Structures are given as structure tokens and as C-alpha cells.
Amino acid sequence: MTVTLIIGLILNAIILPLAAKRVLFLYRLISHGQPAPDRMENITKRTAGALGTQLREVLGQRRLLKWTIPGVAHSFVMYAFLILGTVYVEAYGALLSRNPDWHFLFIGTWGPLGLLQDLIAVLCLVGLVTFYFIRMRNQPEKLGRKSRFSGSHLGGAYLVLFMIFNVIWTMFLFRAAVSAGVPESGPGSDDGYGKWAFASYAIGKLLPEDNGFLIGLGLLLHIGIMLVFLIDVLHSKHLHIFVAPLNVMFKRPDAIEREDGKTVALGKVKPMMNNGKAITLDDVDDLDEDATLGIGNINDFSWKGVLDFASCTECGRCQSQCPAWNTEKPLSPKMLIMNLRDHAFASAPYNLVAEDKRGGLDAAVIAEAERPLVGDTEGLAWHPDGGAIIDTDVLWSCTNCGACVNQCPVDIEHVDHITDMRRYQVLVESNFPSELNGLFRGLEQNGNPWNMSSRGRMDWAKDLPFEVKVVGETIESLDEVDWLFWVGCAGAYEDRAKKTTRAVAELLDMAGVSFGVLGNGETCTGDSARRAGNEFVFQGLAQQNIEMLTEAKAKQVVSTCPHCMNTLKNEYRDLGIELDVIHHTQLLNRLVREGKLTPVASGEGAHQRKITYHDPCFLGRHNQVYTPPRDLLQIMPGAELAEMERSGEKSFCCGAGGARMWMEETIGERINVNRTNEAVATGADQIAVGCPFCRVMLADGLTEAQDNGSARAEVEVLDVAQMLLASVKGEVATRYKPGEGEKAAAPAAKKAEAPEAKAAEEAAPAAPAAASAGSSLFDDAPAEAPAAKAAPSGGSLFDDAPAAPAEPAKPAGGSLFDEAPAAGGSLFDAADSAPAEPAAPAKAEEKPAPAAAEPASGGSLFDMGGSLFDAADSAPAEPAKAEPAKVEEKPAEAAAPAAPAAEPAAPAAAPATEAAPADLSGSLFDIPAASEPAPAAAPAAAAPVEEAPVEEPAAEEAPAEEPAAEEAPAEEPAAEEAPAAPAPAAEAPKSSGETNEPRTDVNISDSGSLFDL
Ligand code: SF4
Ligand code: SF4
Secondary structure, eight states, X not given: OHHHHHHHHHHHHHHHHHHHHHHHHHHHHHXXXXXXXXGTTTHHHHHXXXXXXXXXXXXXXXXXXXXXXXXXXXXXXXHHHHHHHHHHHHHHHHHHHTOXXXXXXXXXXXXXXXXXXXXXXXXXXXXXXXXXXXHHHTOHHHHGGGSTTTTSOHHHHHHHHHHHHHHHHHHHHHXXXXXXXXXXXXXXXXXXXXXXXXXXXXXXXXXXXXXXXHHHHHXXXXXXXXXXXXXXXXXXXXXXXXXXXXXXXXXXXXXXXXXXXXXXXXXXXOOOEETXXXXXXXXXXGOOTTOOSSOOSGGGSBXXXXXXXXXXOOOOHHHHHOTTGXXXXXXXXHHHHHHHHHHHHHTHHHHTSOGGGXXXXXXXXXXXXXXXXXXXXXXETTEEEEEOSEEHHHHHTOOOOOHHHHXXXXXXXXXXXXXXXXXXXXXXXXXXXXXXXXXXXXXXXXXXXXXXXXXXXXXXXXXXXXXXXXXXXXXXXXXXXXXXXXXXHHHXXXXXXXXXXXXXXXHHXXXXXOEEEOGGGOOOOOHHHHHTTOHHHHHHHHHHHHHHHHXXXXXXXXXXXXXXXXXXXXIGGGGTOOOEEEEHHHHHHHHHXXXXXXXXXXXXXXXXXXXXXXXXXXXXXXTOOOHHHHHHHHHSTTEEEOXXXXXXXXXXXXXXXXXXXXXXXXXXXXXXHHHHHHHHHTTOSEEEESOHHHHHXXXXXXXXXXXXXXXXXXXXXXXXXXXXXXXXXXXXXXXXXXXXXXXXXXXXXXXXXXXXXHHHHHHSSSOHHHHHTTSOTTSOOGXXXXXXXXXXXXXXXXXXXXXXXXXXXXXXXSOTTTTGGGGTOOHHHHHHHSSSOXXXXXXXXXXXXXXXXXXXXXXXXSOSSSSTTOOOOOOOOOOSSOSOSOOOOOOOOOOOOSGGGXXXXXXXXXXXXXXXXXXXXXXXXXXXXXGSOGGGHHHHTTOOTTSOOTHHHHHHHGGGHHHHHHTOBOSSGGGGTOTTSBOOGGGSOOOOOOOOOOOOOOOGGGSSSGGGO
16 A cells, blocks of 8 residues: 555646646636626625525536436436545545545444445446437537537547546446455444445455455546546536536626526626726716727626636537527527637637737737637638637627526526627727617617607507506606506507507506506617617616606506516616516506406407417516416417417527617528417417517518418417407407408418519518518508508618608707717717728628538536537427528628718707707717727718618618528538539528518507507
8 A cells, every 4th residue: 555655646746736737827817807896795695695506506406407317317427526525535545544444534434325425426327328328319410500519529528428437437446446355244334335335345246355456556546537537627618517616606696586596697788897897878988098898808808707608518508599599690609608718718828928928929829819809700600710709790690588598507698798799899899780870870869769750659549549648748747657658669669569559558448557658758778779789879768768767756667568678677777766667468467367357258359269479588588477478368268378399488589689670680590480480380370479579570470481371371470468458358359250261361372372473572672462461460451551661671670761850859958869979970970980891790701501510529527518418408499491501601791881871970960059968078979989080970960860771772782692692502511612512592591681670650540449450
């Protein structure tokens, strides 16, 4: 044993200092991040709470167990990691005391401990075998993007599997050799664990009794394997074994609590921070010159961000749920985090040394450190081998659906990181999809995305058979009513959403609930602006709303829009107002339970229909409202609820969140089409929604499905409130009365069979017929829609900019951002006067198909995922398409020159000279002006607000990319060099390049009843 001791000590003397050096490096790397004081507040309480969380998360393996077989297998390995630590204590005791039979003081050779150690070791082996076969079945090489391990480091995962196997067999060798040398023993005996350690005992029976050499060999191998493993873990992604528990401990304190008690970083988005402090509009003038807005460099991430990167297990759960990844877009939340992690580590030697010492560094390290964080990439967009770290298309593909955050077992905050990177691109680089110009312009000028006059905000209420109380007109304050009904921009302007607004108002009136609205005093909550990265437009809108809400004495708010609800409830709190906000389905459900609303049990309102419900991401995952809408649907007579496979917390996004509503979708399959196909596949007659954005997206998807004959003509998209109103009134509850659907379906089918006719229809810009399909019985007759209002195919939502004049009558006088031009123009000036074209997605390169370039290998020790221990989980139902033939098409080069975008600044300038100046000096958008030429404002000043939107030329050019998409190389890498082999057209992901089309052109008051439309 003396020789064993000497060798053991030498091994430890070599390896432990290496491990310590690495730990020190990791500490420096993580602590180099920006401050995050909110994560350190109440650290004692957090630590105590974290222990409880750890018990639930790690010991309870709660989230993992949801994944059944892999969850159980992972638990075996995880518990082995903890329990076999006791064997290592015994091994070191034996080594240092030179007594192979060394045991714990007091516990000694307590039989149950020996049993537990052997049992978990055997179960660990079972877990390893399980993981191996799961991996084999779910190889990215076979499944491509459908494999959640696609992009994970698979080789490393197999190495870990092998290392754990070595830990187990060396343990048995050591213990069996010891067991062979002692007499039979049993409970209470001091002679080893005996038969309690059943596996060691059995193996020991095969070994000679006099086996000092084997004992020493087993002991050294057992300790040596652990030391090598330690080095591997510290130098690889398996680091998460140690840092993931810390990451869970430092999670966002104001996260949303799920039904299972777990909190997730959803709901509000993280405030924009500078040096650990949230930046508000009031701080703008006082910011240091070197202050960053958002994140533009790896050094701008907080230490919690770096801890996030180090914690990723590569399990791929986020990826498997991501709507962008599942529709062939280049965004994978897993690979976004992995790319940031790899860059943080690779550039660390540069970032962690003093500037004067950087010159001596390796050229590759310097080159890595100088890569832009966001921009054009080389190679695969999701796993670039050059250029920027994060591809522009990756950044702007996110819908903020929150599926990744919700799924992540180690509490990584993907959405916050994406938003921070978008902030930098918008506020500093002025580099964002050109369609967002229209959104920002509408919000800036008229407080709504459509740039409609605020005087039209109450049009939805025209001719209702009761009076809608308006604060400042019919009531003085909300003290006179129970609820503030927050209508929202869609609810006020978008024709389909207006019907939801009217339905809710009618239901509240029928139930005797008093409510008031803010009328023309309401402004967009700013959700889309914030999620698009334009923090200052968001804050400007929020300030205006908060002033109004405070004046109106708002306390209880009901909203039909989950985005408004989320912003009012979770985000305005940081800006000074605490509101009790609920969704209309929650309030309506309460009223039904209280007997104030009663569905009619028979008649036309009760005939049999199947309904499927689409969970809006901002209602479900972001705010944990899953049950009330379903409760309502289930109490409606005649209604049968059919769930989609992806529902509840695993619901699939409609594609509109994260300001994607306002952007063109040019890559891969359209998300709304994917979701609509899933809804239609349930056989439902009605697709119920609880969000105006979802309604637009799914109605558009349904239109397409009905046009191509894959959906029945009877199917319609309706808000739950409309369904309830029909049920309560006993009015016809479906698109067609019983028996009429078939008659209507016939022409629809005929239409689907006539592709030429369809093509001609699509070519017509007005496309009123297309607008009809997919909308509800309760929707406007499409023929009524003025042709001029329909957005042309491929154009921006804002192409049909309303003719309404810019509304100067904002409470504060003029536009929210009126003062901007005085100091050099608005954001839009800056963006467009920048030398570089701001239209981020303007690229035409194609990238190889994903499966062709799967990185070789990966996984982790205790991962739930990228690891060997993962299983092919219950990945969401695949899109209807087969494996994509191409993926990385990028939007065609935007033809629009930068200059015209400066025009929108002009109208803001005019009122500014007349309006009383607010406390905002200069433009809100002056902050990034350092990167923008100031003269841009001057020519802008002459441009009228009604000027043609700048996006139009680019939109017109967009179709040029379609053929390129079809010619995208197939999966073989060789295709990169041989673009001559076009993918079959039928397999290429469809991409219309269109935005979805909210309809704001129908006079809703022309109809007597909501349902007459
Ligand atoms: S929020 Fe949704 S779209 Fe964005 S990365 Fe996460 S899963 Fe994908
Ligand atoms: S740990 Fe898993 S779910 Fe979380 S970011 Fe990494 S791959 Fe995604």
C-alpha cells in the first residue's frame, strides 16, 4: 500500500493544480461580465431558496422526469454522481491510511450504505446503456434538424459515457478485491459491507483472496479515472455539472411562477442595463460616452449571462420546441447559446488581459476577439465558422415565444439575451429588418403600429346597443367602474380583433359588469417596440400610458390582447405602476362560474362542433393562463374540445411574437402555416384563439390551407369571447348552419383544383377573395374590403399606410417623439442615413442544408440533453413537410436605398416646434447618433408623413429570392460547390415573403350585430 500511496499522491499532485488553475480561469471569465446586482440581492435568502430549488431540481430531478425514460435514466446517473462520492471518500481514506478497509467514522461498514452504493452503481450502468441506445436512435446524422441533438457535441458525450463507465468498473474492481480478502460478514460486522454490497461481493467471489496487487490497482485506477474526468469536465462543456446549480440559484428574481411552482425568466423582458443599472429615458442625457445600449460585444454580457453560457448542457430541449428551428430557420436557441459560449471562451485570453499585453497573443485569439457579435456569418448560419458570432437572420428569427426558456433545465435566459442583442442592433447600429421602420414610425407618430389616427380608437364601439364609458368623456375616472377594459391597438383598429372587443364589451354588459375604456387616450403599450429592441420607443409609450393610467386611477384591468396584458402587468411595474391585469378569458370564466353569463343549452348556438384551442405564447407560457379559455370552451353546449399535440406549455407559436408580426417571413416554412396545419389536422370546425395576433396569423394560415384544399371551408378562426357570446345569445355558433358547410365547401374545393385561377388571384394585389377564407362567420364579408387596402404580396404591412393624417392631438402634444428632429432626427433618420443599408436580412446567399454539416459530437455528463443521457424526447410533431431540402436561403438584397427612410422624421419635426417641450431633450434616438451622420435630419424635415413607405421598393424586389430558395443546395455538403443540383421544388420550404395582413379597413359599425358582418 505504500507504493500505492506514493503513486496516488503523485497523481493528485500533478492533476489537482491543473484543475485549480482552470477553476481560477473560469472564475475570472465569469466575474469579468458586467455587474448584475439584482442577482445578488438578498443573497442569504436566495441561497436558502436555492437549496430548496436544488433539492427539487437536482435531487427531485423534477423537470427531467417529465421526459420519462431519459428522465429516469438521468436520475440514476445523477444520484450515482452524488452517492458514489461516498465511495471516493472511502477510496481516499484507504489511500492515505494505507488501509484498504478504511470506512467512515461512526457509520463504519453499515450494510445499507454498502447496498446503496452498489445499487446506484448498477442503476447507473443501466442508465448509461439506456442513453447509448437513445442516442443511437436519435442520431442527427439520421434525423437532421429533427434531432434535438443536432448541433450538440456528440463525441464529447460518448467520451463522458465512457468515463463514467470507467468510474463504475474501477469502483467494483477495488471493492471486490477488498471484499475477497475479508471473511463472510453481515449486518453489524466490521469486516466490510459483505453481502450488503451485493455486486462487489459477487465479483469478489471470482477473485483470489490474497490480492494486494489488485486492491492497489483498483484503488489507483478508481482515483486516477476521477482525476482525468475532473480535468475533462473543467475543460469542456461538461462544466455545467458544477455551474448549472449556480445558474439556477442566480435566476431572475422576478420570474414568472409556473403551475408547478418553478419560476422561469418569462413574462417581462429584462430591462436594458448599463453597468448593472436599468437605463430609463430620464437617464439618457447622463449616460457615459462608453455606455452601451443593449449588447454588442461578448464583454457586454453580465456575469449571469456568461454563467448561462457555461451552464448549457446541450440537451436540445429548447431547440426541439423552437418554432423558428422547427420551420427551417437558422435560429436554434441551443446553438445560439453554444456559439456565445464558445466565443466567450475562445476570446477570453484576449479579453482577460491588459490592453498593452494583447499584442503578444496568438493571432487566432485576436481574430476571434475581433469578430462582430451580430452580423453576416460564414458557413452555417446557426454554427458559423467565420464572420459574426450570431447571424443577423438568427437574431431576428426569434418570436419570443419562450418555449426555450420554459424548457431549459438549467434556467438559461435566451429571450433576454436575444432582446439585448436586438437593442444594440437597433439603438446603436441602426441595423434591423427594414419592415420595422413602419412599426417604429407608426408608434412614434400615432401611438399604434398601423399609424392610424388615434381619433379612430373608439370606432369599434359604434352602434353598440349600450353606452361604453370613456374616461374623460362619460366618466371622470375609473373609480366609477369596476374594470378598465384595455382595448389595445389591434382591438381598436384590426377588423377581426374589433369583433373580439365588441364581444367582450357585450358580454361584460350582459353580465352587469361596469367597465370603462381610455378611448383615444390609450396608446400602444409598446410590446412590439420593446421586443424588437427599440427600448426607447417602448419607454416613451409606457410613460405616456402610465401617466394616463395614473390619472384615470386604473387598478383592475382586463385585456383581450396577451401582449398588452403582459406589458401592463409585468413590465410597467418597473416603470412605476402596479396594476392587477387579467385576460378576458379569465374574467369571462369567472362570470360564467358566478352565473352571470349562461350559455343557451339548445338551438343554433348549441349545435355540435369540434373546437381546438391555440395557446397564445404570451398568455400561456409567459403568464401561465392555460385553463380559463379551455374551461369556457368546455361549458359551451355542443362544443367538443380537441387538443393539438403541441398544446399547453408545449404549445407551438403562431409566429407573431417578438415583433415578428411586423416582419416578413422569408426563410423556411411559415410558422403560422405550420401551426394552422396542426390545428386543422385535429378535425376541428373552429380554431379558438385568445390573442388578436394569433388570430391574424392563424386566419392567414387557414386562408392558405383552404385555398390549397387542405382545410375544409367550414373551418374558421374565432376568439373564445365570440364563441361564448354566440353561445350565451343562442345565436348560430358556427360559420355555416348545419348542412350548409358542404354546399360552401364545393366551390372551395373547385377553387383548390384550379391552380391557374389561384395563381391569378394571388397575383391580384387586392385579393379580396383570399381574405375571405379562413375568417369567421363573424368576420367581415371580404368583398366589402376596399381593394386598395390589401397589402400586396410580399409587401410590408405598412405598405398600405393608412391615409389618415398624423394625429397631432396626443395628450402631450404632438408625437411622443416630436422633439427628436431638433437634435438630429429620429431613429429612422439615423438608420437610413447610415452608410450601410440597415435592412439586416438583405442577403441572398444560400447556405448548405443542416444535416450536411452536423458538428461531430457532444453531450454531457449529466445532461439532460446534449448529453449521452438524453433521450429522443417527445419532440414536437414535425412540420408537415419532409426534411427540408434547403434551409439557409436569406432574404434577397433589399433594393431600397437607405435615404428614403429618413423621411418619417419630418412630420415629427413640425409639431415639435409648436408643442410645449417635454423633459426629453433632443431625440430619443439621439443616443446612437454617434454612429449616425447628423445631417440626415435636414433633408428629412421636408418629407410629408404620407410619403410612400420606404419598404415598398425592397418588398417589391423580395420575390427575387424565391427561385434562389428553390435552387438551394440539398443536404450534401458537396452541394455547396455544385449548386447545379436544385432541390425538388416540392420539398423546398415554402416562403411567400409576406407579412400577415391585419385588416383595418372595414366599417364595423355598418352592421347591426357583431354577427351580421
Ligand atoms: S423564444 Fe421561441 S422562437 Fe425565440 S429562440 Fe426561444 S423557442 Fe425559439
Ligand atoms: S441546457 Fe438544454 S434547453 Fe438549456 S439552452 Fe442548453 S440545450 Fe437549450
